[in-house]
Amino acid sequence: MRYAMAVDTKKCVGCSDCVVACQAENNVPHGYAREWVVELVEGSYPNLEMELRSERCNHCDNAPCVRCCPTGASHIVEGGIVLVEHNKCIGCGACITSCPYDARYSHPEGYVDKCTFCEHLVKEGEDPACVAVCPTKCLYFGDLDDPRSEVSKVIKNRKYKTLIPEAGTDPQIFFLT
Amino acid sequence: MANRREFIKIAGLGLGGLVMSNPAINAFTNTFLQDESSLLTGGMTRTPTYCEVCFWKCAGWVSQDKEGKIKQITGNQEDQHSNGRFCPRGTAGAGMYYDEDRLKTPLIRTEERGKQVFREASWDEALDYVADKMKSIGEKYGNECTALLTHGSGGKYFGNLIRAFGSDSIAAPSYAQCRGPREVAFHMTFGEGVQSPERTDIRDTRCLVLIGSHLGENMHNGQVQEMSDAIDKGASVITVDPRYSTAASKSKYWLPIKPSTDLALLLAWINVIISEGWYDRDYVEKYTYGFDYLKEHVKNMTPEWAYGITTLKPEIIRESAREMADSAPSVIVHPGRHVTWYGDDTQRERAIAILNALLGSWGRRGGFYVPESVDIPSWPHPPYPEPKKNWKDAYPGKYNLAYETIASGICDATIPSLSKACNFKTWIVNGTNLLKTLPDQQKTIDAINELELLVVVDTMPMEITGYADVVLPECTYLERYDTIRNSPHREPAIAVRMPAAKPKYDSKPAYWMAKELAKRLGLEEYFSWNNIEEMLDWQLKQVGSSLEEMKSKGVKTFKRSYPLYFLEGEDFEFYTNTGKIELYSTAMAQEGFDPLPVYTAHEEPPRGYYRLIYGRAPSHTFSRTSNNINLTDIMEENSVWVNPRVAKLWGLKNRQEVYLENQDGIVSKFPIKVRITERIRWDSVFMVHGFGHDNKKLSRAYGKGASDAELITKVHTDPVMGGTGMRGNFVKFRFEPAKNEKVS
Ligand code: SF4
Ligand code: SF4
Ligand code: SF4
Numbered sequence: 001m002r003y004a005m006a007v008d009t010k011k012c013v014g015c016s017d018c019v020v021a022c023q024a025e026n027n028v029p030h031g032y033a034r035e036w037v038v039e040l041v042e043g044s045y046p047n048l049e050m051e052l053r054s055e056r057c058n059h060c061d062n063a064p065c066v067r068c069c070p071t072g073a074s075h076i077v078e079g080g081i082v083l084v085e086h087n088k089c090i091g092c093g094a095c096i097t098s099c100p101y102d103a104r105y106s107h108p109e110g111y112v113d114k115c116t117f118c119e120h121l122v123k124e125g126e127d128p129a130c131v132a133v134c135p136t137k138c139l140y141f142g143d144l145d146d147p148r149s150e151v152s153k154v155i156k157n158r159k160y161k162t163l164i165p166e167a168g169t170d171p172q173i174f175f176l177t
Numbered sequence: 178m179a180n181r182r183e184f185i186k187i188a189g190l191g192l193g194g195l196v197m198s199n200p201a202i203n204a205f206t207n208t209f210l211q212d213e214s215s216l217l218t219g220g221m222t223r224t225p226t227y228c229e230v231c232f233w234k235c236a237g238w239v240s241q242d243k244e245g246k247i248k249q250i251t252g253n254q255e256d257q258h259s260n261g262r263f264c265p266r267g268t269a270g271a272g273m274y275y276d277e278d279r280l281k282t283p284l285i286r287t288e289e290r291g292k293q294v295f296r297e298a299s300w301d302e303a304l305d306y307v308a309d310k311m312k313s314i315g316e317k318y319g320n321e322c323t324a325l326l327t328h329g330s331g332g333k334y335f336g337n338l339i340r341a342f343g344s345d346s347i348a349a350p351s352y353a354q355c356r357g358p359r360e361v362a363f364h365m366t367f368g369e370g371v372q373s374p375e376r377t378d379i380r381d382t383r384c385l386v387l388i389g390s391h392l393g394e395n396m397h398n399g400q401v402q403e404m405s406d407a408i409d410k411g412a413s414v415i416t417v418d419p420r421y422s423t424a425a426s427k428s429k430y431w432l433p434i435k436p437s438t439d440l441a442l443l444l445a446w447i448n449v450i451i452s453e454g455w456y457d458r459d460y461v462e463k464y465t466y467g468f469d470y471l472k473e474h475v476k477n478m479t480p481e482w483a484y485g486i487t488t489l490k491p492e493i494i495r496e497s498a499r500e501m502a503d504s505a506p507s508v509i510v511h512p513g514r515h516v517t518w519y520g521d522d523t524q525r526e527r528a529i530a531i532l533n534a535l536l537g538s539w540g541r542r543g544g545f546y547v548p549e550s551v552d553i554p555s556w557p558h559p560p561y562p563e564p565k566k567n568w569k570d571a572y573p574g575k576y577n578l579a580y581e582t583i584a585s586g587i588c589d590a591t592i593p594s595l596s597k598a599c600n601f602k603t604w605i606v607n608g609t610n611l612l613k614t615l616p617d618q619q620k621t622i623d624a625i626n627e628l629e630l631l632v633v634v635d636t637m638p639m640e641i642t643g644y645a646d647v648v649l650p651e652c653t654y655l656e657r658y659d660t661i662r663n664s665p666h667r668e669p670a671i672a673v674r675m676p677a678a679k680p681k682y683d684s685k686p687a688y689w690m691a692k693e694l695a696k697r698l699g700l701e702e703y704f705s706w707n708n709i710e711e712m713l714d715w716q717l718k719q720v721g722s723s724l725e726e727m728k729s730k731g732v733k734t735f736k737r738s739y740p741l742y743f744l745e746g747e748d749f750e751f752y753t754n755t756g757k758i759e760l761y762s763t764a765m766a767q768e769g770f771d772p773l774p775v776y777t778a779h780e781e782p783p784r785g786y787y788r789l790i791y792g793r794a795p796s797h798t799f800s801r802t803s804n805n806i807n808l809t810d811i812m813e814e815n816s817v818w819v820n821p822r823v824a825k826l827w828g829l830k831n832r833q834e835v836y837l838e839n840q841d842g843i844v845s846k847f848p849i850k851v852r853i854t855e856r857i858r859w860d861s862v863f864m865v866h867g868f869g870h871d872n873k874k875l876s877r878a879y880g881k882g883a884s885d886a887e888l889i890t891k892v893h894t895d896p897v898m899g900g901t902g903m904r905g906n907f908v909k910f911r912f913e914p915a916k917n918e919k920v921s
Binding site for chain 1: 248251262264265271396398401402404405406408421423426427431433795796806807808810811820854855856857858859
């Protein structure tokens, strides 16, 4: 099993509903976020292009944050989901520095936090909160090892990219372009 | 003029001495019924609601844990407005309930040591006060001098009260300040309005044309979802906007038009479609009236003619017209929603309607469907007294084509003048922050100063509350029952809102306030139900449902009684003078207006000024959400979008704070951050509406960003229906605040 997500940048409108739903689902404190929206504009008026995309932890296959964690709090569970065990985390921040995507933040309660792919919902067979709420249905989630999963299908049929592939982290979030 | 009504800040009030109730689990609903289906796993409960964060009214569920804490608000899968997915504002709705800045108790204006202040009052005191005043003002001037200005569900109950009292001057700013011109224009053309939610069949369209309408930034939920579905299915989008909007970035054609020239583009499109013979001949022949007049009218309005006006290249105008024609009849030239721009808005909307008629999209799959709603009777009440006058008497012979009351018209009619036969003395303002929704704030304040009674019903200490004589704290939509939602859609469907929690503080629902006032005014027979559950249950039973059923379902969908689209070759009588789709409007001609739209040039920005364009951000609904902690997290202030060329000219840096000064010398009260971006034309600036609050009691929203409303002092009134065109205002940058900052 390999959980992954695809973000259709052709459909995302940058509304941040995914962020709001994540905050509520995961009790993310105000002023912090596990996910965020990026707006990239290229060209000059009126020859412009813009990409909107919702970003979060890439649940990298080759995760530097896990490798550098001195306590083992950052770890990988079933399906390749990268998690932080709050009790074990000493808040040293090594992982924050090592992550090329700036996907982690220091929780005010002293540990490091980030996107969990809503692992608590996923193991019940539900979609992550962001996927379930997205009004444009531009987020796809599922098992890459299962060719019938939504995410496998869109990745097979569409062009896509990953972020900072040169970092060698092997990200598992795919941006459909 | 004596400023009788000083602005009072609602600071530090409402906390002492009064009971603050805790959000108890379904405390209200429990009194009625609590069935199994509302129990979720893990001891969570769910209560049906429809969202009140914007007018889209998505139906959904409020999920609460054992302690009654609202954990989530999610869409109802059965609901056509939301398809089970709320937009960010709806998802964040609990922030309205938990907002500690809410209005907490009734307040009455009083004088203490020469200074006007609010004092806390009990409900009895406040309602007695309002009823006594309404009566004595009515005796003096006639009950017709009472007006209701409303936005939101509670308006229905206050409307019943005001009508029973003898006035029919009831206005929503969503008409003359927003979608009115489009409703009138479509009525003139097709004999029916566009309605809300819009009858646009975006889901199945092949080509969606957006004219200044920024779907995706305005999260009209169902429409945004359908736009996404349409893109998925390969539909093309054509966007006309001086700003590179989100929709523009998803478009096959983006037409970066010179602002205020849209009508010229529309006429050129009509010209191309007629001269190339790309229109739907059968449809035009069978259903429309006045094609030959139209053909003659537009014959010189070529793309080359439009180029000089719009700055859009002729070949782009032709290509985009071709794109529409190739997709016809599955094409939507979208009428937009907020369309009060330049004062000739009904005419621009007429051109949109005409274009749709030529393409044969009205009544067709992928164009405009025929919506249907459910017939729900109102709770029986005696007939309303016939008012002897209403707001229209203030404008003899004018606005005959306006189907709804003009909020700005009520405002104007409140300022006495010899020419106006109707002056209002009492306003009840429900859920609308008039100072931000009506243009020309000073005029609104002048009108308020003429009132003998201003009652404000709201959940939050919005600016308008500071001018009230009496403030009545309404509970949020999560704490109350409301009218049954019955909006036209593909399938007729109803939805209910039930209280998920007991009203916090000493707030009350609108229906309760209206009924209590009716009691005091001797109008009880208009509210003869014992409690709201009884009334709703009765209404629901008339259509074969019940409150009990709706508690577990939230939404109920009914069978259609007529087809969703026109049938092939079907004869159809339109509700127009000619019974046809009027390309040439006979009603407009009768009223002395151009029966075919004529382009007129609008004023351009003076040297050194930029046209002020305002719009929406997906995470906010005007000022309604600007204090919601879940949304200030996403966006806490607006910024002014400036083209890099303009920024260079003024030496502006990104995120630098500037003040904006308009053509009339009005300076924004607060500074606003500059956002330098290629996404805006060099002759315009853009800002999101609803920020720059000046009431300190809105602790998160106070002073965040600037208010476009205060800069809109010049209004171009639509002669056809009284809409207030607001896009003819120009601003420049200033590096210091206004000299003698006038604090209102
Ligand atoms: S909710 Fe969907 S459309 Fe909105 S920003 Fe997130 S991913 Fe994009
Ligand atoms: S995105 Fe960052 S935090 Fe997430 S797995 Fe990769 S390196 Fe670790
Ligand atoms: S569109 Fe959003 S804010 Fe409006 S009613 Fe629907 S969920 Fe609520």
